[in-house]
Amino acid sequence: MRARGGEAVTGACFKGHAFADRENRVKVVMLACASVAILAILLIFLFIFRESLPSIRELGVKNLFFSTDWRPNVADPKAGHYGMLTFIWGTLLTTFGAMLISTPLGIGAAVFIDQVAPDSMARVVRRGIELLAGIPSVVIGWFGLILLVPAIARVTGTSGYGVAAASLVLVVMALPTITTLSAETLKSLPAELKEASVAMGATRWQTIYKVLLPSAREGLLIAVILGMGRAIGETMAVQMVIGNARAFAVSPFARTSTLTTRIVTDTGEASGIFRSALFAQALVLLLIAMVLIILIRVISRKREAA
Amino acid sequence: MKGSRADKAATVVFWALGLVTIALLAFIIIEILARGFLTAINPKFFLGKPEAIKAGGGIFPMIISSLYLAALTILISLPIAIGAAIYMAEYAKKGRLNNFIRFCLDSLATLPSIVFGLFGLALFVIYFRWSYCLLAGAFTLAILNLPILLRSTEEAIKLVPNTYREASMCLGASRWTTIRQVVIPTALPGIMTSTILPIGRIMGESAAIVYTTGLFIRNIPISPFDTAAPLAGYIWYAQSEALVPDYRQIVNGGAALLLIIVFAIYFLARWAGNRYQQTKLLGPKMK
Numbered sequence: 001m002r003a004r005g006g007e008a009v010t011g012a013c014f015k016g017h018a019f020a021d022r023e024n025r026v027k028v029v030m031l032a033c034a035s036v037a038i039l040a041i042l043l044i045f046l047f048i049f050r051e052s053l054p055s056i057r058e059l060g061v062k063n064l065f066f067s068t069d070w071r072p073n074v075a076d077p078k079a080g081h082y083g084m085l086t087f088i089w090g091t092l093l094t095t096f097g098a099m100l101i102s103t104p105l106g107i108g109a110a111v112f113i114d115q116v117a118p119d120s121m122a123r124v125v126r127r128g129i130e131l132l133a134g135i136p137s138v139v140i141g142w143f144g145l146i147l148l149v150p151a152i153a154r155v156t157g158t159s160g161y162g163v164a165a166a167s168l169v170l171v172v173m174a175l176p177t178i179t180t181l182s183a184e185t186l187k188s189l190p191a192e193l194k195e196a197s198v199a200m201g202a203t204r205w206q207t208i209y210k211v212l213l214p215s216a217r218e219g220l221l222i223a224v225i226l227g228m229g230r231a232i233g234e235t236m237a238v239q240m241v242i243g244n245a246r247a248f249a250v251s252p253f254a255r256t257s258t259l260t261t262r263i264v265t266d267t268g269e270a271s272g273i274f275r276s277a278l279f280a281q282a283l284v285l286l287l288i289a290m291v292l293i294i295l296i297r298v299i300s301r302k303r304e305a306a
Numbered sequence: 307m308k309g310s311r312a313d314k315a316a317t318v319v320f321w322a323l324g325l326v327t328i329a330l331l332a333f334i335i336i337e338i339l340a341r342g343f344l345t346a347i348n349p350k351f352f353l354g355k356p357e358a359i360k361a362g363g364g365i366f367p368m369i370i371s372s373l374y375l376a377a378l379t380i381l382i383s384l385p386i387a388i389g390a391a392i393y394m395a396e397y398a399k400k401g402r403l404n405n406f407i408r409f410c411l412d413s414l415a416t417l418p419s420i421v422f423g424l425f426g427l428a429l430f431v432i433y434f435r436w437s438y439c440l441l442a443g444a445f446t447l448a449i450l451n452l453p454i455l456l457r458s459t460e461e462a463i464k465l466v467p468n469t470y471r472e473a474s475m476c477l478g479a480s481r482w483t484t485i486r487q488v489v490i491p492t493a494l495p496g497i498m499t500s501t502i503l504p505i506g507r508i509m510g511e512s513a514a515i516v517y518t519t520g521l522f523i524r525n526i527p528i529s530p531f532d533t534a535a536p537l538a539g540y541i542w543y544a545q546s547e548a549l550v551p552d553y554r555q556i557v558n559g560g561a562a563l564l565l566i567i568v569f570a571i572y573f574l575a576r577w578a579g580n581r582y583q584q585t586k587l588l589g590p591k592m593k
Contacts, residue, residue: 038410139541
């Protein structure tokens with residue numbers, strides 16, 4: 001690491017001094033600051049788990065996580081049914097729909113920025129993507145509500161609310177993540193790869209398709225997974241357009257709910273075991289996020305090994 | 307030739323994909339501003355008091371809530387982020403502990419904001435009995451923003467050339483003296499610049515704060531323990547649950563105003579970043 005030599009010298013000089021003592025104290029304070037991240041994750045786990053425990057205990061894993069029967073009772077929480085499978089399915093369905101569009105669009109835009117566009121145009125697109133990432137989710141939700149929902153309603157003859165509208169809104173949320181990270185990955189590829197391919201007489205498209213994209217495979221996968229994480233976790237924008245029904249969605253134009261939208265819709269009025277069941281949904285989101293993070297770690301380790 | 311025709315087609319497709327992203331952005335901005343810009347810049351609206359059931363309410367307390375919340379959040383998270391960044395950049399050695407801290411930071415960066423919101427509700431609002439208040443929201447957002455703030459602070463610290471550290475240590479300064487007298491002052495403009503962007507994110511965040519700071523108020527919050535209603539949360543509340551008849555106009559105006567604020571912060575951050583880089587290229591001013 002940096003200044004290792006300097007550390008050895010000063011360390012020797014100040015041994016036995018009051019300075020050495022102070023140095024250690026400072027280091028402990030800095031370490032404590034860094035440990036806040038560990039503490040935060042532990043506390044989040046602890047409190048989400050603690051609050052969801054009553055519902056797990058009373059309803060059992062099967063009735064809580066693997067049942068589609070969601071009939072909460074606000075007045076008498078104990079009398080309700082709190083199966084969340086419908087919403088897990090809703091989360092998977094909307095995320096899948098969003099990734100179907102945002103993956104090719106995001107990677108395509110990244111290739112455009114890195115390989116195809118002239119410098120000035122690449123800068124415009126890059127800035128645009130950054131701005132897109134900065135738009136608050138309530139604004140995107142409102143945009144979806146006043147434009148997408150009526151448009152879908154007109155075309156399909158349904159209410160317009162539902163999985164399709166939610167997926168389209170999520171494309172806007174996931175796109176910046178996928179594009180930015182994919183562009184970074186492409187940029188980090190060694191220039192020799194492209195040069196060798198072009199020298200062999202390959203066209204730009206052949207170079208992109210046969211050389212660059214396969215070499216960037218792991219990085220692109222990480223970009224898509226992180227985009228997926230954003231789509232799974234997005235709350236307000238989806239809540240505004242998905243219709244917030246309790247029904248299990250089969251059609252893309254059916255109103256339903258996701259884990260996040262159920263939590264934000266119901267937390268205000270829920271108490272007792274009803275609220276605990278909502279915390280159990282947050283626990284599922286927490287576990288999904290952890291799985292994604294571990295997946296990314298495994299992929300990036302594989303990339304480093306290669 | 308078959309190859310060149312495919313190449314031309316691919317070029318057209320990539321241009322189209324690149325332009326679609328720009329068109330999407332332009333479309334969203336134009337639609338939101340066209341509907342709400344006139345309301346947003348109307349003093350009656352942005353300086354007015356909100357109404358609970360009557361039409362014609364303003365959003366002044368919500369704007370104040372957002373600013374207050376952002377200030378509190380930065381106040382809480384910046385010292386921690388700077389301390390942690392110094393540890394990661396100057397002290398940490400490669401190893402299990404360092405790896406674990408990075409893992410926790412990555413996890414914090416990936417967790418959905420609604421999970422932070424429920425955590426804040428469980429710990430600050432219920433367990434600490436603070437009820438819905440600015441401070442509960444600020445602590446929640448401080449944790450949410452820690453990974454971004456830490457990373458940008460760490461990058462600013464790493465930009466300080468190693469020769470500065472070596473020069474300081476050659477003069478007999480201890481490690482902490484070097485950090486305090488040389489590294490931090492040199493990195494400070496960079497650190498300040500890198501806090502601007504997270505402020506935009508705090509102002510736009512809604513899922514983490516609706517159940518920690520509150521959803522509706524009529525008066526300006528004074529104490530950190532007062533219930534507040536940041537603009538982003540209020541926009542959601544107004545469109546989904548509020549009883550005012552003119553909620554459409556409020557949401558149109560609020561969304562436009564929020565978009566303007568967030569973009570203004572983005573361009574301020576860019577401008578400050580560019581300025582900082584220019585002064586760095588010309589060489590930092592020595593005292």
